[in-house]
Amino acid sequence: MATNLTLSGSRHATPARLRIWRPAARLPHLIVKAAATTSLVILMSTGAFAAAPGTEKPSAGQFITGVIYEGMAVFQDPQLSPAQRDRRFGQLIRQNFDVERIARFTLGRHWTRATEKERRDFAEVLPDYFAQAFAGRIGQFAGAVVQVVRTSRVNDNAHVVTRIYFPGLRPSAASTNEIEVGWLIGETAAGYRIEDLDLEGTSLELTERADVASLIERTGATITGAVNDMRAKTGQTVAGP
DSSP states (O other): OETTTTTOOOOOOOSSOOOOOOOOOOOOOOOOOOOOOSSSHHTTTTOOOOOTTTSSOOHHHHHHHHHHHHHHHHHHTTTOOOOHHHHHHHHHHHHHHHHHHHHHHHHHHGTTOOOOHHHHHHHHHHHHHHHHHGGGSSGGGOOOOOEEEEEETTTTEEEEEEEEETTOOOOOTOOOOEEEEEEEEEEEEEEEEEEEEEEETHHHHHHHHHHHHHHHTTSSOOOHHHHHHHHHTTTOOOOOO
């Protein structure tokens, strides 16, 4: 049975990727959004979804639902400038994604030859790079509802499939009224952390890994060059050689 306001994640530890239901209309990857008219936004204001003292720990589904609604609220806040919105969304990614693990996977074979500084710089700019890239894609689901479709275990992680839709509107091939996203969620000492998401059968990590590899090649096959390009695109100061 589908349950509203519940969610969890999934992982790609093996080459075989988890696939989810493909929506009729093709949508850009990493669309995390939904109605911001819920108290879950308040619960998520400090980052990782945490239970109050003496209360039961929230499920991975509740964690993800909170993240989605808070992300939605960021992009609907009229008091935030585009730059402030992007910074806040970048903070949301840092708080709720396993950035270090995603950075390692995204950098791929280049990770082993990277210096410690290059690794730190790449992991530092990655959330803001994601935020800038996704900024224009989230508003299309303003006012939508999040529903947990199903949850399962993948190795040591939780895989949650969420449905994001507009009540009363039927999905069609000519519209973007509904989409399902799969989330891979791990649990650390600091709480739940998103490790990957799957949209239309496409992994965020695999997509970004290909993008970063192409970026490194375009910037002279150097990690520092790729980091500086990412910083420039997010309005940050570019480091010297």
